[in-house]
Amino acid sequence: MTPLNFEAELRQLLNTRLPAVNTAGCHFSPVQGLTGESWRIDGEGISMLARQQTAEKGALGVSRKREARLLRRCGTGLGPQVLAQSNHWIIVEWLTGKSVTNEGFDALNQCGELAAMAAGLHRRPLSGYRLNLQRQFVSYWQQLDKRRLTPAWLRCQQHFLRITPPTPLQLAPIHMDIHPGNLITSAAGLRLIDWEYAADGDVALDIAALFRSNDWASVQQQCFLQHYAQHGYPDEARLHAQVQCWLPWVDYLMLMWFEARWQQSGDAEFLHWGAVLRQRFC
Structure with a gap:
């Protein structure tokens, strides 16, 4: 059009x-x-x-x-x-305000405002749309460039379709794309945009996606979890363990998304972003 x-x-x-x-x-x-x-x-x-x-x-x-x-x-x-x-x-x-910078994002994590915002979302009522990662993996697989597939990748795909995802600690609305570019500081406070991947899922999955998409070091992750335990799921140790269980799922989702976007756009930058993940899984 x-x-x-x-x-x-x-x-x-x-x-x-x-x-x-x-x-x-x-x-x-x-x-x-x-x-x-x-x-x-x-x-x-x-x-x-x-x-x-x-x-x-x-x-x-x-x-x-x-x-x-x-x-x-x-x-x-x-x-x-x-x-x-x-x-x-x-x-x-159209939300007015200032986009959050990388430095501002780190500051929001340090002071606990980011964790408080995420926990606030996770306390909202369910939407009725449950996130199904395995169904998304099947959809992405159908879009991949078959010339890039390897036996190891096929085994990886079969593995994720065969195993049972982690049982949710707490089912809630999750955004799945929290990063500086999707946050705006406004007179009304911190606002979250770009909800196109949001659905109902485990709060630990949303946190795992937050950690991976922002490439956070362990000290940044620990800071977030400490603050989150004050506003959301209170058992920090159990939440940390659950996030670790979800990280491989998030990594594989990111790989498949990069590959699918490359097929759609022809932009080799997507292959560059997914190169480390492809080497790991494939």
């Missing part, structure tokens, strides 16, 4: 679902991200973000219907408000 078609479809959605918005004065601009384009909508007194459901995003496990459900049920005051929704789009408020 061309940009003009995007704009026409979004204007129609706004006119239908948000008739009070003057679409004639709105400006539409693309917002780039790792998984494709979203569209920022600016007009008189409004600033919104439109997020599209595409076949590529669906293949990566993204569901805008699920994302909207999580935001409405679990994200109030923590994520952006959902303003409109259709089969192909969700439109959410």
Whole structure:
């Protein structure tokens, strides 16, 4: 779909679902991200973000219907408000504030605010969408470049499909993509954006994803767990052990995501990011 078609479809959605918005004065601009384009909508007194459901995003496990459900049920005051929704789009408020830097992210961990935010999310009601990593592994496998597969990789895939995932310590809404680029400091406090991989799952899985995606050293992990125990799951030792159980699952998920994104985009940077994981597993 061309940009003009995007704009026409979004204007129609706004006119239908948000008739009070003057679409004639709105400006539409693309917002780039790792998984494709979203569209920022600016007009008189409004600033919104439109997020599209595409076949590529669906293949990566993204569901805008699920994302909207999580935001409405679990994200109030923590994520952006959902303003409109259709089969192909969700439109959410554009959160104003400052993006968190790597240094700021480390400071949020040190002071405990990051752990408090994560624990706050994990206390929200369940969305009804349970995360199934094994089903996602099957989907990713179908998208891989068959020329890159090895017998060791096949054995690894079979291993993860055969074994039983860790039994959740605490089932809760989990974001699965907490990193500096998805955090905004605002007058209302710390806000979390980009909920496209959020679902219901074990709190320890969300923490394992946080540790791996930010490449945290053990001292940073320990700091987070100490603060988290004050706000969330209280048994720090047991939580640490459960996070360790989930780390191989997170590593394999990251490898498969990088490979699938490379197939979709042709951007060799994804292969570079996944090279160490591929060497380990394959």
